[in-house]
Amino acid sequence: MTTPVIQVGHASVGYDGRPVLRDVSLTVTAGEVVAVLGANGSGKSTLIRAVLGLVPLGTGSVELFGVPQRRFRQWHRIGYVPQRLGAGSGVPATVREVVASGRLARRGVLRPPGRADRAAVEAALRAVGLADRARDPVATLSGGQQQRTLIARALAGEPELLVLDEPTAGVDAASQEAFAGALHDFVGTGGTVLLVAHELGPLRPLISRAVVVHQGGVCHDGAVPEPAGHHAEPDHDHVHPHGPEEPAGLWSS
Amino acid sequence: MDLFQYDFMQRALVGALVIGLTAPALGIYLVQRRLALIGDGIGHVALTGVGAGLLLNRSPVLVAVVAAILGAVTIELVRARGRTSGDLALALLFYGGIAGGVMLVGLSDASSANLNAYLFGSLTTTSSADLTTIAVLGASIAVLMLALRPALFAVCHDEEYARVAGLPVRALNLLLAVATAVTVTIAMRAVGVLLISALMVVPVATAQQVTRGFRSTMTAAMALGLFAAGAGIWVAATADTAPGASVVLLAIASFLVVALAAAGWRVLRRRATPAAVTAPEPHEVVLR
Numbered sequence: 001m002t003t004p005v006i007q008v009g010h011a012s013v014g015y016d017g018r019p020v021l022r023d024v025s026l027t028v029t030a031g032e033v034v035a036v037l038g039a040n041g042s043g044k045s046t047l048i049r050a051v052l053g054l055v056p057l058g059t060g061s062v063e064l065f066g067v068p069q070r071r072f073r074q075w076h077r078i079g080y081v082p083q084r085l086g087a088g089s090g091v092p093a094t095v096r097e098v099v100a101s102g103r104l105a106r107r108g109v110l111r112p113p114g115r116a117d118r119a120a121v122e123a124a125l126r127a128v129g130l131a132d133r134a135r136d137p138v139a140t141l142s143g144g145q146q147q148r149t150l151i152a153r154a155l156a157g158e159p160e161l162l163v164l165d166e167p168t169a170g171v172d173a174a175s176q177e178a179f180a181g182a183l184h185d186f187v188g189t190g191g192t193v194l195l196v197a198h199e200l201g202p203l204r205p206l207i208s209r210a211v212v213v214h215q216g217g218v219c220h221d222g223a224v225p226e227p228a229g230h231h232a233e234p235d236h237d238h239v240h241p242h243g244p245e246e247p248a249g250l251w252s253s
Numbered sequence: 254m255d256l257f258q259y260d261f262m263q264r265a266l267v268g269a270l271v272i273g274l275t276a277p278a279l280g281i282y283l284v285q286r287r288l289a290l291i292g293d294g295i296g297h298v299a300l301t302g303v304g305a306g307l308l309l310n311r312s313p314v315l316v317a318v319v320a321a322i323l324g325a326v327t328i329e330l331v332r333a334r335g336r337t338s339g340d341l342a343l344a345l346l347f348y349g350g351i352a353g354g355v356m357l358v359g360l361s362d363a364s365s366a367n368l369n370a371y372l373f374g375s376l377t378t379t380s381s382a383d384l385t386t387i388a389v390l391g392a393s394i395a396v397l398m399l400a401l402r403p404a405l406f407a408v409c410h411d412e413e414y415a416r417v418a419g420l421p422v423r424a425l426n427l428l429l430a431v432a433t434a435v436t437v438t439i440a441m442r443a444v445g446v447l448l449i450s451a452l453m454v455v456p457v458a459t460a461q462q463v464t465r466g467f468r469s470t471m472t473a474a475m476a477l478g479l480f481a482a483g484a485g486i487w488v489a490a491t492a493d494t495a496p497g498a499s500v501v502l503l504a505i506a507s508f509l510v511v512a513l514a515a516a517g518w519r520v521l522r523r524r525a526t527p528a529a530v531t532a533p534e535p536h537e538v539v540l541r
Binding site: 052053054073074075076078080082090091092093094096097098100101102103104105109110113135136137153157163 | 281284
């Protein structure tokens with residue numbers, strides 16, 4: 001049996017003593033495309049942030065590629081796509097410059113970029129359909145194009161595992177299709193995917209397993225659940241009172 | 254009469270040029286991180302070091318480097334812990350720094366002219382030993398900032414991503430803090446602690462009026478810093494004005510000229526192509 005790519009065992013996470021995740025276990029094996037679903041505030045984003053070590057684990061264990069997360073050093077095997085760029089930037093940066101920082105995990109801090117690095121950046125830009133925008137400042141892009149930039153940044157590192165936090169939230173249809181295509185190609189080359197989503201949209205055919213998080217615990221692990229009730233109607237307009245914590249642009253805070 | 258035939262004016266010019274080149278190379282990372290005024294705060298802390306140096310009869314610049322590095326590392330540790338109390342902690346450090354400096358200088362035998370030299374700079378009294386220190390430290394910081402640009406860019410652009418990419422985020426942050434402290438202290442002689450932040454920030458602000466990328470902004474900011482330093486010293490020599498203030502005012506004047514020109518250019522272009530109405534993206538979900 002091969003080592004699982006991600007193994008979470010009985011993990012609990014809390015912020016300021018308030019529990020967010022309780023006794024969560026999750027295993028992702030190579031080649032799987034796992035969607036973590038759940039309502040806003042269910043703890044689904046916290047789960048993947050705990051997997052990546054961005055929030056400290058209260059109890060339990062996380063292993064990446066068979067290595068305990070604290071001792072894990074092969075970060076170039078993982079590509080992370082945040083929901084949006086948090087801090088925003090005071091200085092303009094081109095799409096290519098942002099995507100090129102995805103090569104650092106593989107190249108290291110000191111080595112200057114070589115031919116392989118430039119080729120990987122170009123390939124990642126083409127994969128998300130932004131090759132013609134490479135020289136534009138990211139701040140001039142639409143929300144969906146900015147999200148594609150972040151995906152290209154993760155793909156540029158040629159990872160084995162992609163971890164995505166709400167990749168399609170507030171993204172226009174064209175960008176969702178471009179994104180689903182890029183993910184399809186990635187899975188076709190044997191890549192593993194763990195993504196957090198609110199709704200799956202065009203990604204649905206790619207998902208091999210769904211994990212539903214409810215009130216800090218896993219309440220479903222298996223096939224993608226069918227939409228129920230009025231959600232299943234073909235003309236259902238997906239209406240959500242998106243909270244103020246989700247502004248439209250990635251770079252506008 | 255050419256003032257630049259004198260050794261002291263030549264030293265002033267070289268010192269200013271080195272700082273004009275180095276300060277924006279470092280400052281661009283501070284601006285990117287929205288910490289544009291951090292240089293000012295560290296300057297305040299360095300002043301306490303100057304005071305301690307004068308009081309203890311040690312080299313004020315050396316003690317100031319130590320004080321500034323301690324202050325910068327403290328600020329970085331406070332920043333990394335969380336942002337809520339950071340604001341107040343910074344205020345305490347800044348005002349503690351300047352009050353401590355004024356008090357310690359007062360206790361020492363140094364005159365108020367001596368204090369002024371550190372507050373507003375005194376390039377023309379730069380000795381050749383000072384100049385060597387400025388050139389060596391300034392050049393090493395400029396080289397580091399250029400060589401580590403991809404990594405420092407990644408850390409300042411998106412710190413969480415840099416952590417997941419396995420970059421030594423804490424080491425790079427501390428490197429930036431120490432580099433800021435060293436730049437502040439070497440620039441103290443040129444423009445003074447109260448004006449150093451201007452040389453780190455204003456050329457970057459000017460450059461990004463017209464640039465599209467990070468690398469082009471950095472190159473343009475370093476060129477602008479070099480220009481402001483050179484032209485400022487020339488103005489100071491010919492019009493007999495304070496060198497530090499002349500350099501900073503020239504940097505701000507270039508900002509105004511470039512910002513107005515860029516705004517005018519945008520207006521002209523919009524008039525030339527009035528039909529270019531960009532269609533908004535269709536909404537994928539209905540927002541309430």
